[in-house]
Amino acid sequence: MRNPRSTSVTRRDGVLPVAVWSGRRCGLLCLWLLLGVPVAGFAESDGASTLPAEGAVQSSSESTTATQTPATAAPAPASGFGVAVLDTGVALVAPITSEVMLPGSASFVGGNPLVDYAKQGTHGTAVAQIIRTLSPGSRILSLQTSTGSRSVSASAAAKALRTAAANPSIRVINHSNAALAMVPGDAILAAALADQVIVMQSGNDRLSNPNGDARHAPGLGGKAIIVGALGPDGEMLGFSNRAGGYAQHYVVATGASAFADYWGTSFATPRVSALAAQLRQRWPALRAEEITDIIKRSATDMGAPGVDAKYGWGHINTARAFLPLGGLTTPTSGSTNASADEDAVSEEETGAEALSLRRLRVGTPLHAALVSQPALRQVLALDRYGRDFNLDLSKMVSAVDLKGRARKVVESWSGNTDRTLLEAGSGYQVSSFAGADSTGAPRLHLDASPDQILRYQMGYSVRPETGHPVLSWIPHLDDGAGVASVWRRTLAGGSHDEGFHSLTSYRLNQMAQLDVSLSDTHDSEGLDQGHQQWASVIHLQNDMFGASLEGGLLAEEGSLYGSAPGGALGVASAETRYFRISGFGRINDRLAVLAAFSGALTEVTEAKDKLLDEFSDLSAQSWMVGLGAKNIFSKKDGASLTVSQPLKVTDGSAGLDVPYGLGADGRILRYQQRIGLVPSGAETSLELTYRIKWSKSLELGAYGAMRYEAGHNVQLGLRSELATVVRGTF
Numbered sequence: 001m002r003n004p005r006s007t008s009v010t011r012r013d014g015v016l017p018v019a020v021w022s023g024r025r026c027g028l029l030c031l032w033l034l035l036g037v038p039v040a041g042f043a044e045s046d047g048a049s050t051l052p053a054e055g056a057v058q059s060s061s062e063s064t065t066a067t068q069t070p071a072t073a074a075p076a077p078a079s080g081f082g083v084a085v086l087d088t089g090v091a092l093v094a095p096i097t098s099e100v101m102l103p104g105s106a107s108f109v110g111g112n113p114l115v116d117y118a119k120q121g122t123h124g125t126a127v128a129q130i131i132r133t134l135s136p137g138s139r140i141l142s143l144q145t146s147t148g149s150r151s152v153s154a155s156a157a158a159k160a161l162r163t164a165a166a167n168p169s170i171r172v173i174n175h176s177n178a179a180l181a182m183v184p185g186d187a188i189l190a191a192a193l194a195d196q197v198i199v200m201q202s203g204n205d206r207l208s209n210p211n212g213d214a215r216h217a218p219g220l221g222g223k224a225i226i227v228g229a230l231g232p233d234g235e236m237l238g239f240s241n242r243a244g245g246y247a248q249h250y251v252v253a254t255g256a257s258a259f260a261d262y263w264g265t266s267f268a269t270p271r272v273s274a275l276a277a278q279l280r281q282r283w284p285a286l287r288a289e290e291i292t293d294i295i296k297r298s299a300t301d302m303g304a305p306g307v308d309a310k311y312g313w314g315h316i317n318t319a320r321a322f323l324p325l326g327g328l329t330t331p332t333s334g335s336t337n338a339s340a341d342e343d344a345v346s347e348e349e350t351g352a353e354a355l356s357l358r359r360l361r362v363g364t365p366l367h368a369a370l371v372s373q374p375a376l377r378q379v380l381a382l383d384r385y386g387r388d389f390n391l392d393l394s395k396m397v398s399a400v401d402l403k404g405r406a407r408k409v410v411e412s413w414s415g416n417t418d419r420t421l422l423e424a425g426s427g428y429q430v431s432s433f434a435g436a437d438s439t440g441a442p443r444l445h446l447d448a449s450p451d452q453i454l455r456y457q458m459g460y461s462v463r464p465e466t467g468h469p470v471l472s473w474i475p476h477l478d479d480g481a482g483v484a485s486v487w488r489r490t491l492a493g494g495s496h497d498e499g500f501h502s503l504t505s506y507r508l509n510q511m512a513q514l515d516v517s518l519s520d521t522h523d524s525e526g527l528d529q530g531h532q533q534w535a536s537v538i539h540l541q542n543d544m545f546g547a548s549l550e551g552g553l554l555a556e557e558g559s560l561y562g563s564a565p566g567g568a569l570g571v572a573s574a575e576t577r578y579f580r581i582s583g584f585g586r587i588n589d590r591l592a593v594l595a596a597f598s599g600a601l602t603e604v605t606e607a608k609d610k611l612l613d614e615f616s617d618l619s620a621q622s623w624m625v626g627l628g629a630k631n632i633f634s635k636k637d638g639a640s641l642t643v644s645q646p647l648k649v650t651d652g653s654a655g656l657d658v659p660y661g662l663g664a665d666g667r668i669l670r671y672q673q674r675i676g677l678v679p680s681g682a683e684t685s686l687e688l689t690y691r692i693k694w695s696k697s698l699e700l701g702a703y704g705a706m707r708y709e710a711g712h713n714v715q716l717g718l719r720s721e722l723a724t725v726v727r728g729t730f
Contacts, residue, residue, distance in 0.1 A: 363561025469546025473628025
């Protein structure tokens with residue numbers, strides 16, 4: 001293993017999207033089984049003064065124990081990190097000690113900034129105690145603006161704001177008496193220009209809008225946030241001023257303190273200040289407007305859906321604030337550090353797909369080899385604000401065919417495949433099938449046979465009927481709507497039905513037929529995944545045996561072995577040349593031996609700025625043996641019992657380039673190594689399929705499977721599944 005190293009680069013030019021399958025309802029009958037309170041701010045209270053303990057009033061959404069993304073460090077204390085408290089003074093009462101206080105505390109009302117003049121006995125001290133309790137890494141600067149009266153001098157508050165703005169240690173300003181003053185705009189603007197987060201109470205006046213300095217918030221470039229108060233019942237305190245026309249700048253928090261026996265917006269405000277301080281300590285490079293945006297967007301919605309005139313953005317949620325927000329990306333090889341900058345790709349450009357698990361779906365032949373890589377267990381990722389998190393991609397990456405197959409078989413069999421003849425003429429017919437594809441386009445099939453030698457078929461989202469003799473012994477939809485599950489997994493392609501299909505069949509003689517096929521298909525999940533496939537097959541068949549020799553070319557756009565495009569482990573394109581030999585040997589009129597073998601060679605074009613690059617050519621193979629039966633209990637039933645190995649990489653490698661952390665200088669650390677793509681395991685699947693056409697309107701089916709080391713993952717033991725289907729029309 002190569003030692004991790006720090007990468008020196010010039011700028012962050014790109015970001016990498018870190019990258020479920022949805023079924024459709026059918027109109028048929030499907031039965032299936034799968035196993036496997038006085039007021040802070042100097043106003044009098046209308047209610048009771050009973051105050052719950054701090055742990056009781058602090059809701060889970062305000063908990064400071066943030067469950068962060070795995071391997072992300074908790075916020076670390078920052079020596080000298082300051083929160084300015086504009087209030088009645090801060091007394092040295094635990095947890096406030098002389099060491100907690102920053103130098104430079106001052107009084108602007110002729111008092112002592114380390115004496116709390118609140119008439120209730122405590123106000124500024126209780127505010128500081130909340131901040132220090134919830135944000136232990138913060139230090140307090142007491143800027144005394146009041147001696148405890150109901151009004152606050154605008155001049156004193158203005159001087160305090162300018163003093164805080166001039167102090168480089170101050171990163172957050174807690175203005176719990178904001179509703180009691182209206183300072184000149186230039187004073188509070190000075191704090192905003194100093195990139196300080198300004199947290200202001202909404203006020204306790206029962207107003208529909210915030211009062212006092214909070215009204216400056218819209219003009220401060222997003223650096224200010226207004227706080228309303230929730231009561232013991234979790235609802236808005238009756239006297240708390242609402243969001244009103246300032247909803248875009250407004251959140252709510254619990255309006256209580258364990259250090260005082262009354263309630264109000266003054267005690268909700270320091271809870272938001274503490275959260276802002278925690279965020280600034282954990283990610284010092286964040287700008288003030290980003291801090292307020294994180295607090296708002298991570299809040300738990302209350303009241304009317306969305307931002308409303310009562311609760312604004314809702315109840316602050318500390319745990320969610322420390323989780324990624326917006327599109328998540330991994331730094332590319334051209335990234336210098338984890339800080340967001342003006343050239344970073346915006347959320348709109350990366351889209352919500354950036355963290356979608358479906359973008360982290362890789363081809364089954366590759367899955368086991370990739371998830372076993374230790375480097376993928378700690379991958380550095382950035383959210384929309386440039387905040388760094390560590391993700392375990394090995395647990396997020398999924399395989400195209402790793403989950404149970406029974407569900408897919410049920411959906412295939414239970415789908416409405418009613419055929420409607422649209423037009424027929426001499427040697428041709430045009431049909432449509434019930435339902436539409438994911439784009440809303442109709443499913444159509446053209447079958448033209450001008451003579452006994454030639455046959456042309458074209459289908460849109462309908463596969464033509466192939467001449468593979470072995471398929472006649474494996475129960476499947478025989479109307480062009482699908483092929484057998486076990487048959488598909490011996491293919492290098494064939495994972496998509498939607499799109500254009502064509503098949504030309506030429507009868508050479510009574511025993512031989514040549515098929516030439518072309519398909520241009522896409523996925524059904526809106527992933528912009530496209531496949532083009534060309535193949536030619538020679539079929540030989542008589543009464544006792546049948547065989548096919550097939551060769552083809554599969555071109556995948558943004559995909560490898562059916563992987564989802566655009567993910568962190570994605571590729572630009574892949575081109576696979578393959579062959580397949582298949583056939584059957586009849587034992588008697590009802591029973592035949594089945595066999596198939598496939599080999600493939602794939603050339604990969606890596607995508608820019610992905611975690612995988614410099615692919616070698618990949619060799620892969622698959623096989624199947626089994627028994628097929630017909631007319632077991634009636635003339636309209638069939639069954640198969642097969643043992644198979646789905647397509648598996650047998651030779652190949654790629655480069656792995658994974659950012660995993662930040663160095664002391666802020667540069668991104670990267671892990672780089674050449675890895676093999678051959679999985680350590682080898683899946684062996686035993687599958688039993690039975691199907692019977694009971695009547696014209698009723699069909700029964702059963703599917704069972706036992707998979708050992710599913711997806712070629714040696715850590716997966718034996719898995720079993722069973723599905724039964726009853727399909728009918730009424």
